[in-house]
Amino acid sequence: xxxxxxxxxxxxxxxxxxxxxxxxxxxxxxxxxxxxxxxxxxxxxxxxxxxxxxxxxxxxxxxxxxxxxxxxxxxxxxxxxxxxxxxxxxxxxxxxxxxxxxxxxxxxxxxxxxxxxxxxxxxxxxxxxxxxxxxxxxxxxxxxxxxxxxxxxxxxxxxxxxxxxxxxxxxxxxxxxxxxxxxxxxxxxxxxxxxxxxxxxxxxxxxxxxxxxxxxxxxxxxxxxxxxxxxxxxxxxxxxxxxxxxxxxxxxxxxxxxxxxxxxxxxxxxxxxxxxxxxxxxxxxxxxxxxxxxxxxxxxxxxxxxxxxxxxxxxxxxxxxxxxxxxxxxxxxxxxxxxxxx
Amino acid sequence: xxxxxxxxxxxxxxxxxxxxxxxxxxxxxxxxxxxxxxxxxxxxxxxxxxxxxxxxxxxxxxxxxxxxxxxxxxxxxxxxxxxxxxxxxxxxxxxxxxxxxxxxxxxxxxxxxxxxxxxxxxxxxxxxxxxxxxxxxxxxxxxxxxxxxxxxxxxxxxxxxxxxxxxxxxxxxxxxxxxxxxxxxxxxxxxxxxxxxxxxxxxxxxxxxxxxxxxxxxxxxxxxxxxxxxxxxxxxxxxxxxx
Numbered sequence: 401x402x403x404x405x406x407x408x409x410x411x412x413x414x415x416x417x418x419x420x421x422x423x424x425x426x427x428x429x430x431x432x433x434x435x436x437x438x439x440x441x442x443x444x445x446x447x448x449x450x451x452x453x454x455x456x457x458x459x460x461x462x463x464x465x466x467x468x469x470x471x472x473x474x475x476x477x478x479x480x481x482x483x484x485x486x487x488x489x490x491x492x493x494x495x496x497x498x499x500x501x502x503x504x505x506x507x508x509x510x511x512x513x514x515x516x517x518x519x520x521x522x523x524x525x526x527x528x529x530x531x532x533x534x535x536x537x538x539x540x541x542x543x544x545x546x547x548x549x550x551x552x553x554x555x556x557x558x559x560x561x562x563x564x565x566x567x568x569x570x571x572x573x574x575x576x577x578x579x580x581x582x583x584x585x586x587x588x589x590x591x592x593x594x595x596x597x598x599x600x601x602x603x604x605x606x607x608x609x610x611x612x613x614x615x616x617x618x619x620x621x622x623x624x625x626x627x628x629x630x631x632x633x634x635x636x637x638x639x640x641x642x643x644x645x646x647x648x649x650x651x652x653x654x655x656x657x658x659x660x661x662x663x664x665x666x667x668x669x670x671x672x673x674x675x676x677x678x679x680x681x682x683x684x685x686x687x688x689x690x691x692x693x694x695x696x697x698x699x700x701x702x703x704x705x706x707x708x709x710x711x712x713x714x715x716x717x718x719x720x721x722x723x724x725x726x727x728x729x730x731x732x733x734x735x736x737x738x739x740x741x742x
Numbered sequence: 743x744x745x746x747x748x749x750x751x752x753x754x755x756x757x758x759x760x761x762x763x764x765x766x767x768x769x770x771x772x773x774x775x776x777x778x779x780x781x782x783x784x785x786x787x788x789x790x791x792x793x794x795x796x797x798x799x800x801x802x803x804x805x806x807x808x809x810x811x812x813x814x815x816x817x818x819x820x821x822x823x824x825x826x827x828x829x830x831x832x833x834x835x836x837x838x839x840x841x842x843x844x845x846x847x848x849x850x851x852x853x854x855x856x857x858x859x860x861x862x863x864x865x866x867x868x869x870x871x872x873x874x875x876x877x878x879x880x881x882x883x884x885x886x887x888x889x890x891x892x893x894x895x896x897x898x899x900x901x902x903x904x905x906x907x908x909x910x911x912x913x914x915x916x917x918x919x920x921x922x923x924x925x926x927x928x929x930x931x932x933x934x935x936x937x938x939x940x941x942x943x944x945x946x947x948x949x950x951x952x953x954x955x956x957x958x959x960x961x962x963x964x965x966x967x968x969x970x971x972x973x974x975x976x977x978x979x980x981x982x983x984x985x
Contacts, residue, residue, distance in 0.1 A: 592845050596845060598833065598834060598838075598842075599831045601833070602831035603832075606829035606830070606887075607831075607842075608793075608813040609791060609792075609793075609814075609817065609891075610822070610842060610843040610845075610846060610891075610893075611814045611817035611818055611843075611845070611846030613814050728833055728874060
């Protein structure tokens with residue numbers, strides 16, 4: 401299977417250059433807040449591109465993604481947390497975990513694999529569903545995962561904050577993982593599995609008639625997607641170092657979905673563009689909120705501007721550009737065309 | 743090779759759509775399946791393609807009973823089809839549409855690509871090779887669907903009204919293309935179409951259904967003049983009025 405064609409190479413190179421530019425901009429800005437935002441951006445790119453692997457190629461909206469992220473965050477945190485902290489944070493921890501403290505990066509990778517395994521077990525029966533039934537069941541899955549995280553206090557500290565993780569995720573690490581995710585997404589999209597899954601997205605009956613086994617194609621995609629979400633969760637956990645089940649629920653799901661809708665779920669370029677634009681918009685709105693708050697222009701408490709603007713943006717996009725900013729063409733296709741013309 | 747149906751019966755709720763229909767197609771042969779609207783042609787094609795399970799009866803490819811096979815399993819055994827309602831992969835370009843179908847075949851990758859290109863140039867799709875399928879006109883989409891079915895490297899091709907929605911020129915061009923496919927690609931074709939002049943010129947043999955039952959089968963000239971066929975197509979009074 402020839403998966404590295406011109407268009408793919410151009411796309412991957414484009415994003416490599418973009419990521420490096422972002423990295424150097426951060427280097428020259430040199431502010432801690434900016435670095436924090438950029439690191440977050442790269443983690444979100446892993447998350448959204450990971451979601452694109454499933455949602456973009458299969459055409460099924462998945463709400464469960466943030467749930468998978470939480471599995472990655474908690475499981476990697478459980479493995480990497482220093483032994484001293486464990487007695488402090490998780491009082492009822494099972495004895496086998498009590499004396500375990502792996503290297504954070506190793507923990508993050510194990511967390512990703514663990515998430516993929518959980519996804520493989522949970523999602524196989526769901527892959528038969530189409531349309532609304534599939535979307536609703538993925539939402540139910542998010543709620544189930546959330547409830548388990550809240551309830552299983554022996555390993556998650558329940559609804560209370562889970563803290564004490566070593567801070568291991570740097571901007572560089574997030575960037576590298578992010579870039580690897582982008583490469584994977586492009587290769588997958590143009591692989592045999594990606595192509596057949598995209599065919600089934602357009603017409604399931606016809607896809608079956610050319611030999612596509614849709615259930616397994618979707619299953620493979622969601623396992624890969626969950627692995628990436630788990631990695632993103634692990635990276636985020638080791639970046640923020642303390643979090644609670646609230647960090648992985650509706651608000652975050654909504655944010656990720658808005659990124660992929662605005663950018664366009666059918667293309668990897670769209671997923672990255674969505675993550676980029678929404679992050680920029682989000683930071684700008686939060687800054688505006690702060691300015692309004694401290695300027696005493698209005699007397700009552702002013703919160704929620706970010707969510708309102710984001711919601712309206714999604715609605716506008718769904719009406720005017722339902723397939724997002726990059727509906728079909730990757731950035732590499734456009735570059736390839738320009739080069740050919742000259 | 744031979745594809746055969748034996749006594750296929752399909753019951754929908756309150757309706758017998760097919761009643762003990764048997765037919766067979768051989769390699770390098772074109773069999774036309776004709777009949778008035780609602781006579782069960784598409785139902786039979788869906789049964790052979792695996793989209794529908796027969797209530798009774800069996801489908802064989804040579805000696806292999808494929809009645810219980812899923813559609814994807816049938817493709818691997820050399821059955822490919824096009825649909826009455828066009829079902830192209832709209833967000834993929836023409837080449838990707840055809841390439842996706844070639845993935846099922848046993849060829850190695852470079853042979854697959856060569857084979858796809860051969861089909862593309864045979865069906866005159868070169869000009870639109872890199873165009874997204876949802877921007878194509880109806881006739882082109884029909885041809886993409888035929889090309890896609892051919893790309894699975896089938897032994898038998900099932901075509902459901904490939905000329906529907908085409909103008910006279912387009913269906914004339916399609917006719918010449920289809921005529922050569924069985925010999926060039928070494929396969930058998932089972933075709934449904936309403937365009938009688940196309941069917942008569944194209945097919946080696948005809949099989950006529952009416953209300954789910956076989957009313958005639960045989961060579962084109964025999965079937966054309968068969969009294970039951972004339973009755974089913976043209977109405978009972980037709981002969982008397984002309985007499």
